[in-house]
Amino acid sequence: MSRRSQTRLSVLGALATEPATGYGVRRAIIETLGHFWHESFGQIYPTLAALEEEGLVERDSQGRFSITDQGRAELTAMLAEPPEPQPPRNGLLLRIFFAPHLSRKQARALLDATADAAKNKLAELEAIERGLDDETRSEAVFWRATVRYGVHHARATIAWVDETRALFEARRSR
Amino acid sequence: MSRRSQTRLSVLGALATEPATGYGVRRAIIETLGHFWHESFGQIYPTLAALEEEGLVERDSQGRFSITDQGRAELTAMLAEPPEPQPPRNGLLLRIFFAPHLSRKQARALLDATADAAKNKLAELEAIERGLDDETRSEAVFWRATVRYGVHHARATIAWVDETRALFEARRSR
DNA sequence: CTTTGCATGTAACATGTTACATGATTCA
DNA sequence: TGAATCATGTAACATGTTACATGCAAAG
The missing domain is CATH 1.10.287 (Helix Hairpins)
Incomplete structure (x- = not known):
């Protein structure tokens, strides 16, 4: 069972709302999901590169990323999966x-x-x-x-x- | 700021209650902390080895670990630290x-x-x-x-x- | 005699953070 | 002109899971 990275989900979700640079994705995540989610640059940039290679997002000439149709399909698929129960560590x-x-x-x-x-x-x-x-x-x-x-x-x-x-x-x- | 492993804390705490083998530590954690905590063997064995090297626990001839006085002091010190707020990811x-x-x-x-x-x-x-x-x-x-x-x-x-x-x-x- | 539980460990992998390096642009 | 913000990325590290390998002992 491959624990799919939830970073992919948050990044795709952010780009589904609005195209943005990597920096902008992080700002969007902080501003809109900040009270229950967190991402660091060290995750965002590699994730964007991977998503681009898979054809789920594309980069325009200004370096802005936007989500592709394939990316929207993947987003919906990931959202439909039950959130993996994180092993409890309180x-x-x-x-x-x-x-x-x-x-x-x-x-x-x-x-x-x-x-x-x-x-x-x-x-x-x-x-x-x-x-x-x-x-x-x-x-x-x-x-x-x-x-x-x-x-x-x-x-x-x-x-x-x-x-x-x-x-x-x-x-x-x- | 070094995020100190909480595995150390759970293992020391378990051994403070009762000496046990690595296997027994895990069972104790499952049985007593199971509703809010989790450890895997892949963490427990290396942690025990590290704690032993630091003189916080010691191993008897049967392979049972028990906590040392130094270990108890460390346990109290770790407990007194505020629980590090885990970055929210819901x-x-x-x-x-x-x-x-x-x-x-x-x-x-x-x-x-x-x-x-x-x-x-x-x-x-x-x-x-x-x-x-x-x-x-x-x-x-x-x-x-x-x-x-x-x-x-x-x-x-x-x-x-x-x-x-x-x-x-x-x-x-x- | 075979399954279950006890027991120890490692290796590969996944995920994620922090610190660092670098540079452009904007605003006061 | 200097500070803040925008922007991109990498490398080192920490933490943790999963799967694998191995073997003994007890119970049925």
Whole structure:
């Protein structure tokens, strides 16, 4: 089972929206997918070269890439594949699990930092969501869905921290 | 900034609980951290060799590894470091974002599969949680916290799918 | 006696990040 | 004119997975 690179997917998707240079692809990814996706130049340039060789994108005289018909077909095919479940590796839970090897203070700091990060993320997402209220393009419903995903999960994290603080305190006073 | 391998952390943590062979370390990780962590043999054996060379673990005559005092110190130090934020790469959201390139049916299938997976995960976690009710060891409070994290997030995913289905339907009938 | 589990390891590959090198253009 | 931004790429490194090779021991 060949784990197909998801970089191909994000690059093809970006070019399906709008032709761009390699640099522009990265900017587009940061601006539109930034709250849940990330690419580095070290991936983008080789990927564009490979996509070009496969005839999925083509480069014009200014160095701008655009997606070909074949590229659109490949994009749809890749999108239809189920997202490969990434093997779970949650660094926070690893620390929580082994927290008996930490002092109470350190464990508390870990929870505090987690809640702070989630609250910042939530604020960021809510700002993006408000920005979408003025968006009239029909795709906006999908963009909103990605933001809402983050909102739900940030709130889940915040609720979990509250609950976990109480759980740890109960233990302390037992 | 050197992304320290978290494999070291999981292996040291496992050995802090109980000495084991490389094979046993993996079993312990599957059994106790399985719902949020994963290691392959290809990582565990080289990591054990490296930890041994650093004097953080030692091997007895039967090939069992146990953690040294230095290893415990290193474990505590690594646990105290904030979990490095993994660069966000959410394959599901990538597909949702680019869903305009999918048919409605494919988009719906993606949401259905997501909800199913989350519900299965939730059932699995709730079973683990019930199992913890009989657990008397003091560490159990931390184990429970890791399970509860998964419960909160699985529920968040389920709620998000419900909301998103409604969002997409509203668009459809507009 | 054969399957299952225990046990150790390596090699090839895939993916991805970071740092570096280089240069053009634009804007203050 | 100097800083910021646009632009392209490579090389070294880190991390991790998968497949393969090998062999012993226990259980049925």
